Amino acid sequence: MRWKIADYAGWGRALRATGDLARPERLSSLTALMAEEPAPAIGNCRSYGDACLNHGGRAVQMLRLDRITGFDASRGVATVEAGVPLGELARIFAPKGWLPAVMPGTGFATVGGAIAHDVHGKNHHIAGSFGQHVRAITLVGVDGQARRITPADPLFRATVGGLGQTGVIASAEVQMLKCKGDVIVVTERRITGWDEFLGYLDASDATYTVGWIDATATGATLGRGILEEAETGSGLVSQPGRAKSVPFDAPGFALSPNVVRLFNGAYYRRVPEKGRTVVKPIQEFFFPLDRIRNWNRLYGKEGFHQFQCVVPVAAAPALRAMLERIAKSGLASPLAVLKRMGPGHAGLMSFPMEGYTLAVDFPNSARATRLIGALETDTLSAGGRIYLAKDSLSKGNVVRAMYPNHAEWAEAVNAADPDGVLTTDLIRRLDLRNA
Amino acid sequence: MSELWILIGASSAMARALARALAERGDGLILAGRDMDDMSATAADCLIRGAPSARAMLFDARQPETFQPILNALDDRIVNAAVFVGSMPAQDGIDAAPALINGVVIDSFTGPARFLHMLAPEIETRGSGVIVGVGSVAGDRGRLGNYVYGAAKAGFHTYLSGLRNRLTRAGGHVVTVKPGFVDTAMTWGIPDMFLVAQPEQVARDILSAVARRRDVIYTPFFWRYIMLIIRSIPERMFKKMSV
Known part of the structure; x- marks a missing residue:
């Protein structure tokens, strides 16, 4: 059969859908399907919100076209x-x-x-x-x-x-x-606070640079974290151990503010004060969480939201204020990332712009929802934008104001798909087809 | 040493999974089936994954003239084959058009058997080589929902049993594989599926059975016990059941 009724969710599991899924195994099945019953494509559903959902409609799961x-x-x-x-x-x-x-x-x-x-x-x-x-x-x-x-x-x-x-x-x-080769040489160093972090990110000339940030640290330690800089290398390291899996939804207190604060403190001190350089298999550096299958279940059955924004370099003080707002709320999970972005992007609706990007996970709750709403407003007034692959809460007028080429994009997609058969929950929620 | 594997019905999800596993361990491949575009894509994929050779060739169970060119493509490497072909039209479709039975039997039994019969001497000559015949748990008992397909697979099982008897004498081997429900295009969207296995798991089970020279395997293994129960139901009761 072509269609199968399925329940599926974005990676954050806060948003879900029920609908018909097809899973073509050959290109000829895909083209036949699109000629007869066209539908939007989905992949591994690693976008956090509803970009990969089409509730009550159809979607084409592409995982078997994988050669x-x-x-x-x-x-x-x-x-x-x-x-x-x-x-x-x-x-x-x-x-x-x-x-x-x-x-x-x-x-x-x-x-x-x-x-x-x-x-x-x-x-x-x-x-x-x-x-x-x-x-x-x-x-x-x-x-x-x-x-x-x-x-x-x-x-x-x-x-x-x-x-x-x-x-x-x-x-x-x-x-x-x-x-x-397939190993990577990673230098990790402790960063004691916000200004130091930006200084290091600006100065880094490593090929791969990323910062883990303790989004629960306040006051003098605001913005503390770990900077990782890495280059690929040749050599041999032991293969990573077997992937582990989270077999059930964790209870709500697993990520309560005190637990997160304790965890973050330990995680921060894991790197010696003077820093260190380690050699890892590339997967461990690039995909650190992939070794724990279904880690999203750690957030319990309510799921979680990720807030990710990018703001221009000049708006760094605004981003600091946002981090302060997050730290004060005590709602953040340990997963928080700070990174310097260059200007590179390739599409009309691409997220990247020159500046700093901050990504923070929040267990799903009414307070987190309100906090993210405030952070979105902050982002807009800082001249930045939020990442639609992560979003599940924003509003259409906010997003359209963040993406200057939206109207041009909407015109192009409405010409390519005049009947709107490719719309998804994200497109409808943000009314993105409306130029 | 690198061996050669002929996969018959190579567009199936199970065959694709086996092809990749063979490629990654360095075996050469002939991918045989009807969808040349699709098999060419898989062949390219297997070359990148490490197969020393991989090519797509036409095989149509209903066109026996497509068989010999495949045998002509063999070299002096040890040759193995795995057969994944079969067709399962809906039973009510067959009820409405009984002529469909012929096609099911050719696709699932006589076509591949005829090909394997042509391949058998190659294995006997080399004194080595394995044939993997993918049957089905449906061949273990005639059930209301798919007994024509089941009958063809039962015939294929019996053929494989005899072929095993023959090739064992010459140093070859035959593995009969009986998959339960596998997550493929054939089962996608069929309601009430349970204990569904991934094609990659079936491929791993096949390779393990080949390495251990097993005769008949169920995959996943617990289907052996499910079918043991189903086979042990007396016909007097079974005839009134819908399982």
Whole structure:
């Protein structure tokens, strides 16, 4: 059968959907499906909110179209089907001396999802966004026709970061980056406070740079954390242990403010005062949480929200005020990340812009919802924007004001899908088809 | 040493999973089936994953002239084969058009058996090689919902048993694989599925059975016990049940 009724959720599990899912195993099944009953594509549902949901409607799950169908070793361009997880791409290519040019924080994100959200990684300040390394996309339109589009096509900029609204991405030609091998050399150092953190982030010339931030620290320790700078290297390290899994929903107190504060303190002191340099398998650095399957269940059955924004460099004081607001609330989980972004992006609705990005997880609650609402307002007035791959709470007028090219994008997608058959819960909630 | 594997019905999810596992351990592949575009994509994927050779070739159980070219493509490597073909039209469709039975039997039994019969001498000559025949738990007992498919698979099981008897004498081996419910396009959306296995698990079970020279395996293993119970129900009662 083509369709299967399924309950599914975004990674945050605060938003859920029930609907018909198809899962084509061949390109010919996908094109036939799109010609007859077109629907938006979803991948591994690693976006946190409702970008991957179509409640009461249909969606095409792309996970079985997951082959690497070509590799031009002279140029380093791999042709990959949309359902290939980026971690799998890294696993296969790293021993050959190549890595995906951009890898987000989870290796379970698929190539299709990485394009549709124009994702960034720990090297954004150097390499830019995922879409900037895509040389071509095979896009199946709502008419069932597969077309190869390149950055020269106007539809390309509407498709990259385009939330799946121009068609189903069937495959892509992706420029890989040379690497030395499948290990990474990571230097970790303690950062005692906010100003020091920004100073280090601005000065870092490492290929991969990311900061873990203690979003519960207040006063003099506000903005303390750990800076990680890394370069790929060649050599051998022991393979990581077997993946572990969270077998059930954790009780609500697991992430209560006191527990988080204790955990964060210990996590901070894990790195010696003078810092250290360690060698790890690449997966452990790029996808630290992937070894714990279903870690999202740690937040209990209510799920969680991630707030992620980027603000311009000049608005750093505003971001500091936001972190203060978060720290004072005591609502943050241990998962909080601070990073310097470069200007690179490839789509009209891409998230990245030059500045600082802050991402913080919050267990789902009414207080967290209100806090995130306030943080969104702060972001807008700081001239920044929020990341739609993470969002589950924002409002259409706020998001449209954050994305200056929204109207142009809406026009392009409405031309590509005039009947709106590719809309998802996110698109409807934020009314993004409305220019 | 690198061996060669012929996968018949290579567009199936189980065959694709097995192809990848074989590629990653360095075996060569002939992917045989009808959807050349799809198999070419899998062949390219397997080459990147480490297969020393991988090519797509036409195999149509209903067109026996497609069989010999595959055998012509063999070299002097040890050759193994795994058969995943079969067709399962809805039983009510067959009830309305009994002529469909012929196709089911050709796809699931006589087509692959005829091919394996042509392959058997190659294994006997080399004195080594394994044939994996994927049957089905549906072949263990005729059930209301799919007894034509089950009958064809039962025939295939019996054929594999005899072929095992023959090839064992020449140093070859035959593994009969009986999968329960597997999460593939064939079972997608069928209500009330339970204990559904992933194709990758089936592939792992197959490779383990080949390595250990098992004769008949169920995958996942607990289907052996489920089918033991189903087979032990007296016909007098079974005929009134819908299981």
